[in-house]
Amino acid sequence: MTTPGHDVWLRVKERLRVELGHDIYSSWFGRMECDGVEPDTVKLSVPTRFLRSWIQSHYTEKLLGCWQAELPTVSRIEVTMRSAVIRTTTSPKRAEASVPTRELRDGKHNGDLRSPLGPISAVHDALGGSPLDPRLTFESFVVGRSNTLAHAAAKQVAQASRADPVMFNPLYIHSGVGLGKTHLLQSIAWAGNAAAERKVLYLTAERFMYGFVAALRAQNALAFKEALRAIDVLVIDDLQFLQGKGTQVEFCHTLNALIDAGRQVVVAADRPPSDLETLDERVRSRLAGGLVVEIGPLGEDLRLEILKARVVTARHLYPGFEVPAPVLLFIAKTVTHNGRDLEGALNRLLAHSKLSGHPITLEMAEREVRDLIRPQEPRRVKIEEIQRVVARQYNVSRADLLSSRRTANVVRPRQVAMYLAKTLTLRSLPEIGRRFGGRDHTTVLHAVRKIENLVGNDTALAEEIEALKRQLQE
Ligand code: ADP
Ligand code: MG
Numbered sequence: 001m002t003t004p005g006h007d008v009w010l011r012v013k014e015r016l017r018v019e020l021g022h023d024i025y026s027s028w029f030g031r032m033e034c035d036g037v038e039p040d041t042v043k044l045s046v047p048t049r050f051l052r053s054w055i056q057s058h059y060t061e062k063l064l065g066c067w068q069a070e071l072p073t074v075s076r077i078e079v080t081m082r083s084a085v086i087r088t089t090t091s092p093k094r095a096e097a098s099v100p101t102r103e104l105r106d107g108k109h110n111g112d113l114r115s116p117l118g119p120i121s122a123v124h125d126a127l128g129g130s131p132l133d134p135r136l137t138f139e140s141f142v143v144g145r146s147n148t149l150a151h152a153a154a155k156q157v158a159q160a161s162r163a164d165p166v167m168f169n170p171l172y173i174h175s176g177v178g179l180g181k182t183h184l185l186q187s188i189a190w191a192g193n194a195a196a197e198r199k200v201l202y203l204t205a206e207r208f209m210y211g212f213v214a215a216l217r218a219q220n221a222l223a224f225k226e227a228l229r230a231i232d233v234l235v236i237d238d239l240q241f242l243q244g245k246g247t248q249v250e251f252c253h254t255l256n257a258l259i260d261a262g263r264q265v266v267v268a269a270d271r272p273p274s275d276l277e278t279l280d281e282r283v284r285s286r287l288a289g290g291l292v293v294e295i296g297p298l299g300e301d302l303r304l305e306i307l308k309a310r311v312v313t314a315r316h317l318y319p320g321f322e323v324p325a326p327v328l329l330f331i332a333k334t335v336t337h338n339g340r341d342l343e344g345a346l347n348r349l350l351a352h353s354k355l356s357g358h359p360i361t362l363e364m365a366e367r368e369v370r371d372l373i374r375p376q377e378p379r380r381v382k383i384e385e386i387q388r389v390v391a392r393q394y395n396v397s398r399a400d401l402l403s404s405r406r407t408a409n410v411v412r413p414r415q416v417a418m419y420l421a422k423t424l425t426l427r428s429l430p431e432i433g434r435r436f437g438g439r440d441h442t443t444v445l446h447a448v449r450k451i452e453n454l455v456g457n458d459t460a461l462a463e464e465i466e467a468l469k470r471q472l473q474e
Pocket of ligand 1: 136
């Protein structure tokens with residue numbers, strides 16, 4: 001292996017910088033080093049696994065082009081991850097600071113830490129409403145594919161005026177933990193109480209039970225019930241925790257009284273009404289009789305948007321808090337479980353950078369959030385498995401996917417499978433090509449691009465692909 005002329009590498013970097021723009025260049029290539037050039041292969045290295053896989057899947061072609069412009073013999077780019085040992089010996093002048101991207105500074109979600117309304121309404125307090133978190137408002141809620149319907153319904157409920165007929169009653173929102181139920185419910189409470197004429201009461205199921213017990217002990221259950229019935233919107237969170245025969249009976253009465261009086265009831269739980277085993281059949285069917293909406297898992301785009309919104313919010317408290325775009329992307333890609341873990345990940349970066357005084361880097365992020373990834377790291381997906389699942393989904397055989405047949409009914413599934421192989425595994429484009437009947441890496445790249453483009457416009461396909469991903473990762 002010969003060492004490349006240092007100036008060739010400098011020129012290649014300059015080309016990249018010109019073609020990609022300074023922000024993108026320094027975010028992704030700032031710490032790339034050239035370890036050598038064989039006649040046809042360029043060996044490059046970056047400090048983290050994530051950078052490597054991102055560059056491989058998004059910039060292989062671009063890199064190759066820039067190299068070929070300088071050295072026409074180059075036909076292959078190899079990107080490796082530098083070990084920590086090598087990294088400590090690199091000369092300091094190679095480390096180019098990564099520059100925060102404009103995207104972040106212009107973050108469009110303007111989550112605001114200040115309370116949107118000042119004191120919570122007197123009714124809410126008087127009835128012993130559960131505490132409301134000032135950060136959980138519609139303004140800071142990011143809407144994406146998985147929560148569009150729940151958000152629209154919540155918004156509708158929040159905006160309805162007293163004169164409007166109630167559209168769906170109760171509104172029942174369910175999902176796994178950390179996907180935004182409480183956020184939506186509290187948003188309704190904030191928005192409702194901001195419009196002074198409406199009385200919105202937000203209660204956790206526990207608070208509901210505690211309220212009744214306390215009211216019964218104080219012998220003024222009637223007064224409590226009267227007060228409860230005076231409200232316009234009753235919001236009950238975490239209904240799965242509602243327990244006890246007496247509480248249930250009271251809950252059932254309250255629900256019926258409110259609904260029959262044309263008042264809005266909103267409920268959230270971690271499962272659909274039919275699965276609330278501890279509630280009796282009549283309550284369940286009453287709950288199921290309105291609009292039941294599920295919030296699905298947060299997609300990667302949504303996770304990224306939530307993170308961006310969070311950074312903007314955090315900046316109210318910590319001016320100058322900057323998280324480079326690649327770090328946000330890394331977290332969005334790897335911390336997949338729920339909104340709470342996203343918040344946890346960001347809090348750690350914040351704490352770390354505040355305590356150590358160091359800017360946030362990818363290496364630091366990979367270290368800090370490791371344990372948030374490990375417990376629920378998506379299962380390692382094998383390319384064979386992708387081929388099998390995709391083949392089944394589209395009713396073709398796995399052999400068809402690997403074959404050279406080019407009929408439409410095989411081409412699309414093959415592209416989908418290649419796209420999934422690229423997004424769900426860390427395999428390189430050439431490797432994927434080999435596993436799909438010995439195809440060239442440019443064919444794979446073409447397929448990946450093709451599907452990426454289609455997904456942007458074709459919701460049916462996007463959903464199909466999300467479903468396939470879930471199936472493969474479970
Ligand atoms: P749940 O009640 O469903 O368990 P939460 O509403 O408590 O979930 O959400 C967990 C965390 O994730 C909260 O900090 C919340 O603000 C955040 N989160 C979830 N979904 C969204 C979203 N769509 N936009 C902004 N933040 C979200
Ligand atoms: Mg909740």
